[in-house]
Every structure is written in structure tokens, then in C-alpha cells.
Amino acid sequence: MIYSRIAGTGSQLPDKVVSNHDLEQIMDTSDQWIRERTGICERRIAADTETSATLAEEACRKAIETADVDPAEIDLFVVGTTTPDLVFPSVACLVQKKLGLPDCGAMDVNAACSGFIYALSVADKYIRCGDARKVLVCGTETLSRITNWKKRDTAVLFGDGAGAVVLEASEQPGILSTHVHANGDYKDLLTTKVGVSRGWDGMAESDGIPELFMKGNEVFKVAVRTLGRIVQETLSANKLEKSDLDWLIPHQANLRIIAAMARMLDMNMDHVVVTVDRHGNTSAASVPLALDEAVRDGRIKRGDMLMLEAFGGGFTWGSALIRY
Ligand SMILES: CC(C)(COP(=O)(O)OP(=O)(O)OC[C@H]1O[C@@H](n2cnc3c(N)ncnc32)[C@H](O)[C@@H]1OP(=O)(O)O)[C@@H](O)C(=O)NCCC(=O)NCCS
Known part of the structure; x- marks a missing residue:
């Protein structure tokens, strides 16, 4: 294998x-x-x-x-x-x-x-x-x-x-499993209203940039629910328990979402890598930025079990379970 x-x-x-x-x-x-x-x-x-x-x-x-x-x-x-x-x-x-x-x-x-x-x-x-x-x-x-x-x-x-x-x-693993999902029914909650094929007609109302729009509190609720499901799906797929995890490396959108995930996984916050305080939400960069920081400062060590998860526009969401 x-x-x-x-x-x-x-x-x-x-x-x-x-x-x-x-x-x-x-x-x-x-x-x-x-x-x-x-x-x-x-x-x-x-x-x-x-x-x-x-x-x-x-x-x-x-x-x-x-x-x-x-x-x-x-x-x-x-x-x-x-x-x-x-x-x-x-x-x-x-x-x-x-x-x-x-x-x-x-x-x-x-x-x-x-x-x-x-x-x-x-x-x-x-x-x-x-x-x-x-x-x-x-x-x-x-x-x-x-x-x-x-x-x-x-x-x-x-x-x-x-x-x-x-x-x-x-x-030897390595990445034990990855899981990706999407649901385009939520396309209007987090989006840009202009684009290449659709055209740039909406640019004037957003100061000449392809502006990002978000219904923050609605995104918040779906994000917490959905991420809760995917971490459970990931553990079940590998026949593992919450207690088998050493580190949670979440998408860094909001500390309240991150804390909710830690509670769901019964993880103490000192086993959660947090960078949102200093980086804000860097979208697709947030998980690898957090991973690199915790590897370089010595928190994450070879052999540790890592849960990576993310949620974003689309909606899209995904996770990876990794034996580092
Ligand atoms: C965006 C977010 C921080 C907003 O927090 P919230 O608690 O939901 O706040 P609301 O949007 O309900 O706004 C509450 C109030 O604060 C105000 N407000 C919004 N932004 C503000 C700001 N930057 N500064 C001060 N007040 C602000 C609103 O106008 C509103 O005022 P009102 O009560 O008088 O109408 C939060 O919803 C969030 O993080 N959403 C999820 C983002 C996410 O996960 N994205 C993932 C994919 S990238």
C-alpha cells in the first residue's frame, strides 16, 4: 500500500x-x-x-x-x-x-x-x-x-x-484520509457578484473591485454545523475516537468557530493551532500557514495525529486526517 x-x-x-x-x-x-x-x-x-x-x-x-x-x-x-x-x-x-x-x-x-x-x-x-x-x-x-x-x-x-x-x-501513513464536500445551494451567502463569464456589470456598486460579499451570521451557523459533521465523518472513516487526536488545525475564519470545534472534539485549546488572531482569515492559505507555524515552533512532532478542516464559499468544506 x-x-x-x-x-x-x-x-x-x-x-x-x-x-x-x-x-x-x-x-x-x-x-x-x-x-x-x-x-x-x-x-x-x-x-x-x-x-x-x-x-x-x-x-x-x-x-x-x-x-x-x-x-x-x-x-x-x-x-x-x-x-x-x-x-x-x-x-x-x-x-x-x-x-x-x-x-x-x-x-x-x-x-x-x-x-x-x-x-x-x-x-x-x-x-x-x-x-x-x-x-x-x-x-x-x-x-x-x-x-x-x-x-x-x-x-x-x-x-x-x-x-x-x-x-x-x-x-507508512501519512495522510490517512481526506474528505471533500460542496453544496452550491448556498452560493449566495459568500460570493463575488461579478466574474469573467458573467461579466463585470456589478463593479460600479463595489468601488471597481470584484468585491467579496458575505452574510456573516448565516455563514457562521452553517459552518459550525457542517464542520461538526465532517470531523465526525473523518474519525469514523478511520475508526478513531476524538481522544486519538493530538492537534486540531482548523481553517482560521473566526475564533468562536474554532472554539466550538474544539469543544465538539473535547480538545483543550492548547491542542488547537490558532493563527487567526495575527493573520485574520487567509482563506486557502490559513490551514497550511497554521500547520507550518506549529511544525516550525516544535509543537507538532513526527507521529502526532492531526485533524485539518476547512469551510468556505460555495459552500465547500473538507478535512484531512494525518499521522505527521
Ligand atoms: C462576520 C462575523 C464576525 C459577524 O459577527 P456576528 O456576531 O455574526 O455579527 P452580525 O453580523 O450579526 O452583526 C452584529 C452587529 O455588529 C455590526 N457590525 C458588523 N461588522 C462590524 C464591525 N466590523 N465593527 C463594528 N460593528 C460591526 C453589525 O452592523 C450589527 O449591528 P446591528 O446589531 O446594529 O445590526 C461572524 O458572523 C462570522 O465570523 N461569520 C462567519 C465567517 C466565516 O466563517 N466564514 C467562513 C468562510 S470564509
Whole structure:
């Protein structure tokens, strides 16, 4: 039996820090409201020279270095993003040759905030079926570019960044299972109202950007319910108990959602990796950013059992159970 295992992780954040107090200067909000409702204190925002591709490139470079693999041996490159630099070529294609990858398959996966979990599931399947031995997987986003900075209901929530992992074939697990789901009936709760094929008619009402809209409290309720179901599905599929988990690495949208998941899993918060306070919601980048942080600071160790989960626009949701 072939499994995939994480050989190395990497991440990249823009230098620019925007605090809640900075936002108080440009919109009708308060540090107290943002902290109490979301747990966010600050977020990183891309400079004009930074894009989803440049952040991805750095995160991937670090993951390749940590994994100590030759980039020429990578068989596939999968990037989860919903804010690509261009309609095409994909972020994966823009970055591929800069990293020294061969003419391997390179693609973006758009599953909004679940993009990294979706990308990881594709990579895992390629390795399990024997079509690839080493796969580079990245989640990268610049949601600040589709945020309307005059609107307090969304502008306080998001940030930019990228995270990456190198997966390699192994006789030992590794990734035990991945689970992905979607339900397009919820398409209007978290969306952009303009797009390529639909056209750009709505741009004027959103200050000339393809603005992100969210019905926050409705998303909140579905997210908690749905994530509760998927972590249970993931444990059941592996015949494991909540107590078998060492770490929860959740999508970082809101500290209250993260805390609800920890309660459902009977996990103490010191076994939950939290970055939302410093990163905000970085969409597809949030899970690999959190993973890389906890691996690098020594909290996550080889052999630990990790539950990764994410939820986002679509709606999409997904999970991965990993023996690190
Ligand atoms: C967005 C979110 C933080 C809002 O928190 P909430 O408790 O649901 O707050 P509501 O939207 O009900 O708004 C409550 C009040 O705060 C106000 N408010 C909204 N944003 C505000 C801000 N930044 N600062 C101050 N007040 C704000 C609202 O206008 C509303 O005022 P009202 O009661 O006078 O009408 C929360 O709903 C959330 O995190 N949703 C889920 C996001 C998510 O999981 N996304 C996952 C996919 S990416």
C-alpha cells in the first residue's frame, strides 16, 4: 500500500501588518468589537509588488527546502487559490519554473477557503494511485484585493498569505484520509457578484473591485454545523475516537468557530493551532500557514495525529486526517 506523507512545510506572509486600531482610523469599527466577535487582532496585507503567485513562490521554496527534495523530482504541483494573479495562466503555472520544477502537471484548484484541503486531497490521490511520488501543494491568497475597505462587515475579517507542503510517497501513513464536500445551494451567502463569464456589470456598486460579499451570521451557523459533521465523518472513516487526536488545525475564519470545534472534539485549546488572531482569515492559505507555524515552533512532532478542516464559499468544506 502506498501512502503520502508530509515531507516538509513552508509559509510566507506579507510584511505589512494592519491592526484593528489601524482599521478604526478608516471605518466605523472598534478593536473591541473585532476581538470579541472574531478573535482577530491584526492581519497581514500584500504590498503592491506582492501577489498570490509571489507569496506562493516563497512558501513553496521553504517547503521544498525543509523537505530537502530536488525540485526537479516533483511530479505534480497543485495550488488552492480563489484569488489568482490572472484568469490564466494559473498561479501554479506562473510559479512552476521559478521553483525549478520540471514540465510536471501544474494546476489551480478553486474551492475558496477549502482550497488547500481540496488541493491536498488531489495530491494524496495521485500519490496513492502511483501516478506521482512527490507532489508540491500550496494554498495562497490575496483576499485584500477583493475586499471593500469601506465595508466594516467584511474588511475586518481577511488577510493575505501562503502556505505549502511537499508530499512524498511512503510505505507508512501519512495522510490517512481526506474528505471533500460542496453544496452550491448556498452560493449566495459568500460570493463575488461579478466574474469573467458573467461579466463585470456589478463593479460600479463595489468601488471597481470584484468585491467579496458575505452574510456573516448565516455563514457562521452553517459552518459550525457542517464542520461538526465532517470531523465526525473523518474519525469514523478511520475508526478513531476524538481522544486519538493530538492537534486540531482548523481553517482560521473566526475564533468562536474554532472554539466550538474544539469543544465538539473535547480538545483543550492548547491542542488547537490558532493563527487567526495575527493573520485574520487567509482563506486557502490559513490551514497550511497554521500547520507550518506549529511544525516550525516544535509543537507538532513526527507521529502526532492531526485533524485539518476547512469551510468556505460555495459552500465547500473538507478535512484531512494525518499521522505527521
Ligand atoms: C462576520 C462575523 C464576525 C459577524 O459577527 P456576528 O456576531 O455574526 O455579527 P452580525 O453580523 O450579526 O452583526 C452584529 C452587529 O455588529 C455590526 N457590525 C458588523 N461588522 C462590524 C464591525 N466590523 N465593527 C463594528 N460593528 C460591526 C453589525 O452592523 C450589527 O449591528 P446591528 O446589531 O446594529 O445590526 C461572524 O458572523 C462570522 O465570523 N461569520 C462567519 C465567517 C466565516 O466563517 N466564514 C467562513 C468562510 S470564509
